[in-house]
Amino acid sequence: xxxxxxxxxxxxxxxxxxxxxxxxxxxxxxxxxxxxxxxxxxxxxxxxxxxxxxxxxxxxxxxxxxxxxxxxxxxxxxxxxxxxxxxxxxxxxxxxxxxxxxxxxxxxxxxxxxxxxxxxxxxxxxxxxxxxxxxxxxxxxxxxxxxxxxxxxxxxxxxxxxxxxxxxxxxxxxxxxxxxxxxxxxxxxxxxxxxxxxxxxxxxxxxxxxxxxxxxxxxxxxxxxxxxxxxxxxxxxxxxx
Numbered sequence: 001x002x003x004x005x006x007x008x009x010x011x012x013x014x015x016x017x018x019x020x021x022x023x024x025x026x027x028x029x030x031x032x033x034x035x036x037x038x039x040x041x042x043x044x045x046x047x048x049x050x051x052x053x054x055x056x057x058x059x060x061x062x063x064x065x066x067x068x069x070x071x072x073x074x075x076x077x078x079x080x081x082x083x084x085x086x087x088x089x090x091x092x093x094x095x096x097x098x099x100x101x102x103x104x105x106x107x108x109x110x111x112x113x114x115x116x117x118x119x120x121x122x123x124x125x126x127x128x129x130x131x132x133x134x135x136x137x138x139x140x141x142x143x144x145x146x147x148x149x150x151x152x153x154x155x156x157x158x159x160x161x162x163x164x165x166x167x168x169x170x171x172x173x174x175x176x177x178x179x180x181x182x183x184x185x186x187x188x189x190x191x192x193x194x195x196x197x198x199x200x201x202x203x204x205x206x207x208x209x210x211x212x213x214x215x216x217x218x219x220x221x222x223x224x225x226x227x228x229x230x231x232x233x234x235x236x237x238x239x240x241x
Contacts, residue, residue: 011101053136068151076159132210139207149227
């Protein structure tokens, strides 16, 4: 864990040494600012961030792949993965450290949006219920962590950052689009059931209403763990070549 923590710290610092980190933060704050200003901060509407959290799965779509695309692909491209793999640090520690660094950057990126909560408290009467807001931020972090886990695996499979970005983006976009389809119209009950279970948007909507379902928590944790483990396997497989 100590080695993973050191790698995580270096990874977090690297985001702020490169323009991509600042660009990603600026893009995310721009997108969330537009949603807050045009949809949430609307006179006559209830004082809630439900609309903001409901679309957060889409707002994270362009930024999460940008965060994760370089986690391992940059090491593979530059060849620095070889010294890491021959060092006393385990492959799991390398991958987990990289992932934790991305998670820390995600938290830094989300933190400025807390000002939206303060603005809502000052301009609304009655004040918003803190329960749904806390649940919404929990869902925002869980979804971001799940997206980054997908990007981590894509980054472990290729040395091309652009390919890792596009692969992650297309996978997440396809999943969100499938979740939005109405399968009742074509009678595919089994497909509908599977997509309903995988629906990120449905789970985000529940969190936005203040409903913290343990099945939702399990879904995101299991998703994240599975993709991180697959990333470790992808890196370890390079030893076998």
